[in-house]
Amino acid sequence: xxxxxxxxxxxxxxxxxxxxxxxxxxxxxxxxxxxxxxxxxxxxxxxxxxxxxxxxxxxxxxxxxxxxxxxxxxxxxxxxxxxxxxxxxxxxxxxxxxxxxxxxxxxxxxxxxxxxxxxxxxxxxxxxxxxxxxxxxxxxxxxxxxxxxxxxxxxxxxxxxxxxxxxxxxxxxxxxxxxxxxxxxxxxxxxxxxxxxxxxxxxxxxxxxxxxxxxxxxxxxxxxxxxxxxxxxxxxxxxxxxxxxxxxxxxxxxxxxxxxxxxxxxxxxxxxxxxxxxxxxxxxxxxxxxxxxxxxxxxxxxxxxxxxxxxxxxxxxxxxxxxxxxxxxxxxxxxxxxxxxxxxxxxxxxxxxxxxxxx
Amino acid sequence: xxxxxxxxxxxxxxxxxxxxxxxxxxxxxxxxxxxxxxxxxxxxxxxxxxxxxxxxxxxxxxxxxxxxxxxxxxxxxxxxxxxxxxxxxxxxxxxxxxxxxxxxxxxxxxxxxxxxxxxxxxxxxxxxxxxxxxxxxxxxxxxxxxxxxxxxxxxxxxxxxxxxxxxxxxxxxxxxxxxxxxxxxxxxxxxxxxxxxxxxxxxxxxxxxxxxxxxxxxxxxxxxxxxxxxxxxxxxxxxxxxxxxxxxxxxxxxxxxxxxxxxxxxxxxxxxxxxxxxxxxxxxxxxxxxxxxxxxxxxxxxxxxxxxxxxxxxxxxxxxxxxxxxxxxxxxxxxxxxxxxxxxxxxxxxxxxxxxxxxxxxxxxxxxxxxxxxxxxxxxxxxxxxxxxxxxxxxxxxxxxxxxxxxxxxxxxxxxxxxxxxxxxxxxxxxxxxxxxxxxxxxxxxxxxxxxxxxxxxxxxxxxxxxxxxxxxxxxxxxxxxxxxxxxxxxxxxxxxxxxxxxxxxx
Numbered sequence: 001x002x003x004x005x006x007x008x009x010x011x012x013x014x015x016x017x018x019x020x021x022x023x024x025x026x027x028x029x030x031x032x033x034x035x036x037x038x039x040x041x042x043x044x045x046x047x048x049x050x051x052x053x054x055x056x057x058x059x060x061x062x063x064x065x066x067x068x069x070x071x072x073x074x075x076x077x078x079x080x081x082x083x084x085x086x087x088x089x090x091x092x093x094x095x096x097x098x099x100x101x102x103x104x105x106x107x108x109x110x111x112x113x114x115x116x117x118x119x120x121x122x123x124x125x126x127x128x129x130x131x132x133x134x135x136x137x138x139x140x141x142x143x144x145x146x147x148x149x150x151x152x153x154x155x156x157x158x159x160x161x162x163x164x165x166x167x168x169x170x171x172x173x174x175x176x177x178x179x180x181x182x183x184x185x186x187x188x189x190x191x192x193x194x195x196x197x198x199x200x201x202x203x204x205x206x207x208x209x210x211x212x213x214x215x216x217x218x219x220x221x222x223x224x225x226x227x228x229x230x231x232x233x234x235x236x237x238x239x240x241x242x243x244x245x246x247x248x249x250x251x252x253x254x255x256x257x258x259x260x261x262x263x264x265x266x267x268x269x270x271x272x273x274x275x276x277x278x279x280x281x282x283x284x285x286x287x288x289x290x291x292x293x294x295x296x297x298x299x300x301x302x303x304x305x306x307x308x309x310x311x312x313x314x315x316x317x318x319x320x321x322x323x324x325x326x327x328x329x330x331x332x333x334x335x336x337x338x339x340x341x342x343x344x345x346x347x348x349x350x351x352x353x354x355x356x357x358x359x
Numbered sequence: 360x361x362x363x364x365x366x367x368x369x370x371x372x373x374x375x376x377x378x379x380x381x382x383x384x385x386x387x388x389x390x391x392x393x394x395x396x397x398x399x400x401x402x403x404x405x406x407x408x409x410x411x412x413x414x415x416x417x418x419x420x421x422x423x424x425x426x427x428x429x430x431x432x433x434x435x436x437x438x439x440x441x442x443x444x445x446x447x448x449x450x451x452x453x454x455x456x457x458x459x460x461x462x463x464x465x466x467x468x469x470x471x472x473x474x475x476x477x478x479x480x481x482x483x484x485x486x487x488x489x490x491x492x493x494x495x496x497x498x499x500x501x502x503x504x505x506x507x508x509x510x511x512x513x514x515x516x517x518x519x520x521x522x523x524x525x526x527x528x529x530x531x532x533x534x535x536x537x538x539x540x541x542x543x544x545x546x547x548x549x550x551x552x553x554x555x556x557x558x559x560x561x562x563x564x565x566x567x568x569x570x571x572x573x574x575x576x577x578x579x580x581x582x583x584x585x586x587x588x589x590x591x592x593x594x595x596x597x598x599x600x601x602x603x604x605x606x607x608x609x610x611x612x613x614x615x616x617x618x619x620x621x622x623x624x625x626x627x628x629x630x631x632x633x634x635x636x637x638x639x640x641x642x643x644x645x646x647x648x649x650x651x652x653x654x655x656x657x658x659x660x661x662x663x664x665x666x667x668x669x670x671x672x673x674x675x676x677x678x679x680x681x682x683x684x685x686x687x688x689x690x691x692x693x694x695x696x697x698x699x700x701x702x703x704x705x706x707x708x709x710x711x712x713x714x715x716x717x718x719x720x721x722x723x724x725x726x727x728x729x730x731x732x733x734x735x736x737x738x739x740x741x742x743x744x745x746x747x748x749x750x751x752x753x754x755x756x757x758x759x760x761x762x763x764x765x766x767x768x769x770x771x772x773x774x775x776x777x778x779x780x781x782x783x784x785x786x787x788x789x790x791x792x793x794x795x796x797x798x799x800x801x802x803x804x805x806x807x808x809x810x811x812x813x814x815x816x817x818x819x820x821x822x823x824x825x826x827x828x829x830x831x832x833x834x835x836x837x838x839x840x841x842x843x844x845x846x847x848x849x850x851x852x853x854x855x856x857x858x859x860x861x862x863x864x865x866x
Contacts, residue, residue, distance in 0.1 A: 227718045
């Protein structure tokens with residue numbers, strides 16, 4: 001409840017700040033935002049595109065949030081996406097299977113690829129206490145150059161050196177009935193998988209012994225160790241699941257929203273996943289809605305700068321400002337705390353007393 | 360006789376609660392004045408008022424007979440009031456001198472004049488008999504010495520009134536004696552001292568007068584010489600307190616825990632425990648006595664599996680457990696009340712319910728096929744919390760962090776006792792608790808013994824070890840100095856052994 005309020009405040013503050021910026025360059029914020037939301041939600045096809053844009057973000061947001069619940073900071077979602085996407089693309093281009101089986105194998109390949117890419121930093125963290133922030137960033141670049149090598153080497157496109165071959169329509173996550181329903185949008189099955197992932201992850205976190213352990217390790221690994229939980233195993237497992245989620249994000253991005261892989265690009269959704277997780281307060285449902293918001297912002301900006309004199313750079317700046325406020329939600333938490341405290345001048349007679357003997 | 364500090368009819372309210380209600384405390388020049396009360400009685404609030412952290416709703420504060428308004432701690436400092444906090448505020452990798460001058464650094468032109476400061480500190484140290492080396496680093500000196508650095512900080516700033524917040528909680532018996540000597544030196548030099556404590560013995564030893572508060576109300580001020588500890592305890596708690604721990608003679612049965620010459624490395628990667636052996640039988644409490652950091656943590660962590668054993672064997676009920684995982688040890692009957700309840704004992708951000716099943720969450724009825732059973736967990740937690748009188752805002756749904764230290768401790772003890780372990784390891788089980796809670800916890804530990812279980816008690820409070828234990832093993836510098844029967848020993852003998860002087864013919 002409280003997290004929801006904080007997230008909403010961040011969004012509102014971000015929108016206000018973005019509006020001020022529009023005013024500053026002489027555009028009308030009301031007009032600007034109207035076009036932004038129209039661009040994202042005006043008609044059924046745009047809504048479809050917005051949902052598709054949000055899909056990889058749901059996965060990366062979940063990936064970051066899940067790791068974070070275990071006290072791990074997975075900022076390697078971008079690399080895990082690349083490898084997940086590469087594995088799925090490789091499967092789609094190599095095997096000639098019937099569609100349902102092919103899709104299933106592609107998804108498994110994405111899970112395995114992304115999972116492997118996160119398992120390595122997880123293992124290093126557990127075994128040698130290598131900080132996962134450093135190792136996941138390094139893994140991002142290894143993934144980047146792996147794609148750089150593998151795509152032109154084995155899956156070169158027909159016209160361009162810098163792209164993989166295009167996937168056949170029936171080996172992508174796109175389906176005719178969805179495309180028709182959303183009037184030609186590039187929305188695809190990825191969205192359903194994302195919803196399923198949200199439900200599964202929420203279930204794991206809240207209802208299972210595995211979630212109980214992972215959260216305990218995240219909150220206080222010393223107490224978890226004391227209680228007989230295997231801290232290192234949980235760290236590796238958490239990274240593995242986190243990476244698998246990001247890998248699925250790659251599958252959704254490269255074989256759903258797009259139908260080929262380009263080299264030399266680290267997907268921005270990887271880092272955006274951090275902002276999505278923050279804004280969603282690390283809860284699966286929160287992540288889902290935060291990703292939708294990001295989807296709206298990203299897919300609306302094009303329309304906005306086509307309709308009024310707001311340069312595309314500014315549109316991106318506005319998104320950045322909202323991300324910024326999302327990232328500083330801790331600050332908003334503190335402000336709320338302070339507000340509450342000054343109103344009820346420290347209900348804590350026990351405060352100073354309670355501090356004693358706690359060491 | 361002139362008063363240095365007069366706090367007259369102080370009333371401090373927090374919403375919904377009166378923390379200090381009409382409390383009067385006067386401090387004569389050159390006296391040591393004890394402020395006595397249970398946890399949460401309002402001692403810290405009262406001192407917070409004096410130190411400028413809170414503004415009282417009613418009442419007058421006079422310093423040297425002039426009425427003052429202490430609006431913040433800086434004003435308090437300027438009035439010559441200094442405070443030694445229970446948890447020292449020192450920079451670990453700075454020297455003593457650097458720590459003391461922090462915030463009021465002496466300058467020579469543009470540069471820091473460390474030498475001048477060090478010289479002054481050396482002089483002060485000699486004058487008050489503090490024996491502090493201005494050039495040693497904080498991380499290299501003992502806790503007792505660190506406390507003296509805190510005292511020195513106040514002297515350096517020429518404080519006249521010194522407030523000590525539970526100064527003996529972190530000290531060894533020897534260090535406590537030294538501190539008392541220092542306190543007497545300080546008053547001989549014309550300083551005045553307020554000491555916050557709930558240890559009656561220390562008040563008796565060092566204080567001139569004592570003000571008692573209970574649940575925010577001033578109960579009265581007494582001359583320590585004319586008042587017995589029992590009277591003071593009764594004033595503090597509001598009923599008669601039983602100091603003597605009632606227990607029957609022990610009837611030791613078979614060996615539950617056998618430690619066979621184990622060596623364990625400490626955090627600095629050197630042997631913190633060398634060839635240590637001890638055994639604990641059913642129906643007895645074995646106490647480990649020693650000055651802090653002499654191998655106690657290593658013993659406990661070796662038994663519970665939190666630390667690797669380099670050599671030697673640990674047997675539980677005849678089965679070797681030296682290298683088995685922690686969970687298996689818990690399952691084979693080890694309960695552990697850890698030394699640090701925040702680091703090890705609780706997941707502070709979890710609810711109390713979740714904390715109550717921290718070790719058994721994966722077993723039926725709390726989980727089936729990997730799925731948690733919330734109802735069973737709630738029911739189990741509720742019975743522990745009721746049984747052990749854990750008070751919290753929202754019962755089992757409260758976040759553990761929101762509980763007071765005493766209630767957190769009771770919750771942990773309840774959780775471990777509920778597992779009914781054959782071996783209960785209790786480390787500092789009553790640290791920071793008030794007399795009433797201590798009495799209660801001691802009774803539960805003895806009950807556990809009387810059920811025919813083994814208890815290993817590790818405590819820095821020598822009194823506690825002497826009262827509860829049937830046998831006492833004394834460690835010094837990681838080695839077993841000797842084992843004595845509690846009924847045949849006394850504080851002096853154990854104290855000497857703690858200092859490393861071994862005794863002829865130990866049991």
